[in-house]
Amino acid sequence: MSELTILHVDMDAFFASVEERDNPALKGKAVVVGNGIRSVVSAANYEARKFGIHAAMPIGRAKRLAPHAIFVPPNMARYSEVSSHIMEIFRSVTPLVEPLSLDEAFLDVTGARRLLGSGREIAIHIRKKIEASEGITCSVGIATTKFIAKLASGRCKPNGILEIAPDRVIEFLHPLPVSAIWGVGPKTNEELQKLGLRTIFDIANTPRQTLIRILGEASGASLYELAWGRDYREVIPNEVDKSISAAQTFETDIEDQEIILREFLRLTEKATHRLRERDLSARTISIKVRFADFKTISRSKTLPLPISAAHEVFDVVKALFLSLKLDRARLRLVGISLDGFEDGVDGSEQLILGEREKGWRQATAAIDRASARFGQGSVRPARLIEE
Amino acid sequence: MKFTVERDLLIDGVNWVARSLSTRPIQTALLGIMIDVTNSITLTGSDLETSTKATITADIATKGKVLVPGRLLAEIARALPAKPVTFFLDGTRVLVTAGSAKFTLPTLPLDEYPNLPQLPETSGEIPGDVFAAAINQVAIAAGKDDSLPTLTGVHIEMNKSTITLAATDRYRLAVKEINWNPKDQNTEATTLLRARTLIDVAKSLTGTGQITFALSPSASNEKLVGFISEEKTMTSRTLDGTFPPFRHLLPTESTAEATIEVGPFLDSVRRVALVTDKTVPLRLIFSKNTLQLEAGTGEDAQATEELNINYTGEDINIAFNPTFLTDGLQAINSPFVHISFTGDKKPAVLTGKSEPNGVINTTYKYLLMPMRYTS
Numbered sequence: 001m002s003e004l005t006i007l008h009v010d011m012d013a014f015f016a017s018v019e020e021r022d023n024p025a026l027k028g029k030a031v032v033v034g035n036g037i038r039s040v041v042s043a044a045n046y047e048a049r050k051f052g053i054h055a056a057m058p059i060g061r062a063k064r065l066a067p068h069a070i071f072v073p074p075n076m077a078r079y080s081e082v083s084s085h086i087m088e089i090f091r092s093v094t095p096l097v098e099p100l101s102l103d104e105a106f107l108d109v110t111g112a113r114r115l116l117g118s119g120r121e122i123a124i125h126i127r128k129k130i131e132a133s134e135g136i137t138c139s140v141g142i143a144t145t146k147f148i149a150k151l152a153s154g155r156c157k158p159n160g161i162l163e164i165a166p167d168r169v170i171e172f173l174h175p176l177p178v179s180a181i182w183g184v185g186p187k188t189n190e191e192l193q194k195l196g197l198r199t200i201f202d203i204a205n206t207p208r209q210t211l212i213r214i215l216g217e218a219s220g221a222s223l224y225e226l227a228w229g230r231d232y233r234e235v236i237p238n239e240v241d242k243s244i245s246a247a248q249t250f251e252t253d254i255e256d257q258e259i260i261l262r263e264f265l266r267l268t269e270k271a272t273h274r275l276r277e278r279d280l281s282a283r284t285i286s287i288k289v290r291f292a293d294f295k296t297i298s299r300s301k302t303l304p305l306p307i308s309a310a311h312e313v314f315d316v317v318k319a320l321f322l323s324l325k326l327d328r329a330r331l332r333l334v335g336i337s338l339d340g341f342e343d344g345v346d347g348s349e350q351l352i353l354g355e356r357e358k359g360w361r362q363a364t365a366a367i368d369r370a371s372a373r374f375g376q377g378s379v380r381p382a383r384l385i386e387e
Numbered sequence: 388m389k390f391t392v393e394r395d396l397l398i399d400g401v402n403w404v405a406r407s408l409s410t411r412p413i414q415t416a417l418l419g420i421m422i423d424v425t426n427s428i429t430l431t432g433s434d435l436e437t438s439t440k441a442t443i444t445a446d447i448a449t450k451g452k453v454l455v456p457g458r459l460l461a462e463i464a465r466a467l468p469a470k471p472v473t474f475f476l477d478g479t480r481v482l483v484t485a486g487s488a489k490f491t492l493p494t495l496p497l498d499e500y501p502n503l504p505q506l507p508e509t510s511g512e513i514p515g516d517v518f519a520a521a522i523n524q525v526a527i528a529a530g531k532d533d534s535l536p537t538l539t540g541v542h543i544e545m546n547k548s549t550i551t552l553a554a555t556d557r558y559r560l561a562v563k564e565i566n567w568n569p570k571d572q573n574t575e576a577t578t579l580l581r582a583r584t585l586i587d588v589a590k591s592l593t594g595t596g597q598i599t600f601a602l603s604p605s606a607s608n609e610k611l612v613g614f615i616s617e618e619k620t621m622t623s624r625t626l627d628g629t630f631p632p633f634r635h636l637l638p639t640e641s642t643a644e645a646t647i648e649v650g651p652f653l654d655s656v657r658r659v660a661l662v663t664d665k666t667v668p669l670r671l672i673f674s675k676n677t678l679q680l681e682a683g684t685g686e687d688a689q690a691t692e693e694l695n696i697n698y699t700g701e702d703i704n705i706a707f708n709p710t711f712l713t714d715g716l717q718a719i720n721s722p723f724v725h726i727s728f729t730g731d732k733k734p735a736v737l738t739g740k741s742e743p744n745g746v747i748n749t750t751y752k753y754l755l756m757p758m759r760y761t762s
Contacts, residue, residue, distance in 0.1 A: 342666065350758050354636050
C-alpha cells in the first residue's frame with residue numbers, strides 16, 4: 001500500500017494576522033487581540049510574542065509586559081469569514097479536509113498527488129493561494145500521519161514548510177519532550193516525569209506493558225504507538241462542530257438581573273443565528289455563569305424536541321438561569337452553549353396546538369434573511385436596542 | 388411503644404407512604420416516616436408537596452409515636468422474612484424483629500416534624516378502577532418539562548356529576564370525561580395536579596372499591612386535593628397557574644375520517660418507525676380505503692407499508708411524531724381507532740370504537756398535532 005500524504009496547515013497568529021491585513025497601520029507593530037481589560041489574549045502576533053505575550057494570558061498582564069502594543073477587540077465574524085475562505089482553498093485541493101478550529105486543518109492529499117504533485121508541491125501551492133487571496137501566511141507540516149504532520153507544522157512556524165519523510169520520523173520525533181505528544185497533558189506529563197521519562201525516546205524504549213500499567217490500557221498503548229511514529233487515525237472530512245457556544249465577560253462585575261438576562265438574550269440571538277445558518281436545531285441548551293471570584297457553574301437541559309428559534313431557546317436559558325436562584329450574586333461572565341444537534345435539513349418540525357400557522361418560524365426566517373442582507377443584528381429584539 | 392404487625396400489611400403501608408419522601412427534603416425530619424400507634428397504626432410520609440398516610444391494623448401492646456428514617460424502614464420492610472414483625476421503642480432506638488431477623492433503627496426528633504395540612508372536606512366519590520383508567524389515558528399527554536410547570540399537570544374539572552380530566556404538552560391534548568358521585572349535586576370546581584402524583588394515585592389507591600375526593604374550598608389559601616381509599620390517603624398541593632383553555636382546540640367538524648384496527652396499525656407504525664429517529668416524522672398517506680405509511684428520506688434508511696382501512700373524505704398526506712402517535716393509539720384503549728382530520732396542519736382527533744361500524748366513544752379524545760415536513 002502506498003503511504004498517505006497528510007498535511008497539517010496552521011495559520012500564523014491567525015486573528016492578529018487578519019487584523020494586520022485589514023489595518024496596514026498595524027504592520028510591524030506588536031498586535032494583541034483581546035477584548036476589554038478583564039478578559040484574556042485571544043491572539044498575539046510574533047512581534048508581541050517577543051515580549052512574552054501568549055494566548056490565554058490575562059489582558060492586564062499583557063499590557064504590563066508590552067504597554068506600547070496595540071490592543072484590538074476581536075472580530076469573530078470577520079475571522080470566521082476568512083476561515084471559511086481558507087477552508088474553501090483546502091477543499092479545492094482535496095475533499096478530505098478535517099478542520100480542527102478556525103485556523104488549522106488536516107488535509108489528506110494522497111489522492112491529489114497525481115494531479116498536483118508531491119506533498120511539498122501541494123503545500124507550496126496552498127500557501128501561495130492563501131497569501132494571494134487572503135494576504136496572510138501559514139505553516140504546513142507534511143508527513144504520512146496526522147501526528148507527525150501536526151508536530152512538523154509546529155516546528156516550522158511562522159511561514160514555513162517542514163516535511164518529515166517516513167525514514168526520518170524517528171530521528172525527528174525521539175529528541176522531543178514527552179509533552180509534545182498529542183494527549184499528554186500536564187497530569188500525564190507529571191506522571192511520566194516522575195518515572196524519569198522525559199523525551200519521546202524514553203517512552204519508545206519503555207516496555208509497552210509498563211506504559212499500560214502506568215497509564216491504563218488505552219492511553220498506555222496509544223502513547224507507545226505514537227512514540228514510534230505510528231498513528232492510524234484517518235483524516236475525517238468536515239467533522240462538524242458538536243456544539244455552538246457564545247460567552248461574554250462583563251466590563252465590570254454585574255449583579256443586576258435585568259442586565260444579565262439581556263446579555264443572555266443577546267448571546268442566544270447570536271448562537272441561534274449560527275445554528276440556523278447551518279440548518280440545525282439543538283436539543284440540549286446549557287448556560288454557564290462565572291462569579292466575581294472565578295467560581296464557575298453550568299446547568300443544562302435536554303428537551304424532548306430540538307429547537308432553533310431564539311425566543312424558544314431563550315425561554316430555556318432564562319428558566320435555567322432563574323433556577324440558580326442567585327441572590328444578587330456578582331457575575332463576571334455568562335455564556336450559553338447549544339448541542340445535541342439534529343438536522344433541520346428535511347425541514348420537519350412538530351407543530352404546536354393552537355398556534356397560528358404562520359408564526360415564529362416565518363418571523364425567524366425573515367429575520368435571518370434581513371441579517372444576511374443588512375448584517376447581523378439589523379433586526380433584533382426591542383430589549384437589545386441601545387438608546 | 389410496642390406492637391406486632393403482619394409483614395405484608397407493613398410492606399404495603401410503608402411502600403405507600405415512602406412515595407412522598409424526597410431524597411433531598413428541605414427539612415431533615417422529612418426524611419422520616421412517622422409511626423403513630425393509637426388503636427391502630429398510622430404511617431405518615433411527606434415532602435410538604437404531597438403527604439401520604441396509611442392505617443394498618445396491628446396487635447398493640449403500648450401506644451406511642453416515633454419518627455424513623457423512611458427509606459431505611461422501607462428497605463428493611465421489603466427484606467423481612469414472612470413472619471409477624473414486632474416494633475419496640477427502646478430509649479431513642481426502635482428494635483424491629485421478624486423471626487430471626489433483628490434491626491435497630493435510630494429515631495429522628497419528633498418535635499421537628501412539621502405540621503402537615505389536614506385533609507379537606509370530602510366532596511364525592513368515584514370507583515377506583517374508573518379513576519385509574521382515566522388518569523392513565525390522560526397523564527400520557529402531560530408535559531415533562533419542569534420549566535413549563537402548568538403543563539406538567541392534569542387539569543381536573545368537576546361539573547355536577549361529570550369530571551373532565553385534561554393534559555397537554557402543546558403537541559397533543561388528551562381529554563377524558565367520567566362520572567362521579569358528588570356530595571353536593573351542584574359541585575363546580577377545577578384544580579391542577581402534577582401528573583406524576585396522579586399516576587402514583589392510579590397505581591396504588593385503586594385496587595380497592597371507591598376513592599373519595601377531598602377538595603379544599605376555592606376560597607382557602609392552601610389549595611389542596613385529597614384522595615382517600617379505605618386505609619390510605621394522599622393530600623397534595625395543587626400546581627400554581629392556570630391550565631390553558633383547551634375546549635376551543637377540539638375541532639367541531641372534519642374533512643375526512645378513518646377507522647383502523649389498532650393492533651395491526653400499531654405493529655405497522657412500530658415497524659416503519661424503526662428507520663427513523665424518535666423525532667423524525669412518520670408520513671401517513673390516506674386515500675380510498677388504503678393507508679400508506681412511510682418514513683425516511685433520500686439517502687437514509689427508508690420503510691413503507693400499506694394497510695387496508697375504512698376511509699371516507701378527501702385524500703390526505705399527514706406526518707406525525709411516531710412516539711406521539713403510538714402513545715395515542717395505546718391510550719384510546721379500544722380495538723378500533725377512529726381518526727378524524729381537518730387538514731394536514733391541523734390536529735387529528737383519535738377516538739376509540741369497539742366495532743368497525745360501531746359508535747364512537749367520545750368520552751376520550753386524543754388530539755395530535757401533525758409535523759410539518761418538506762418532501
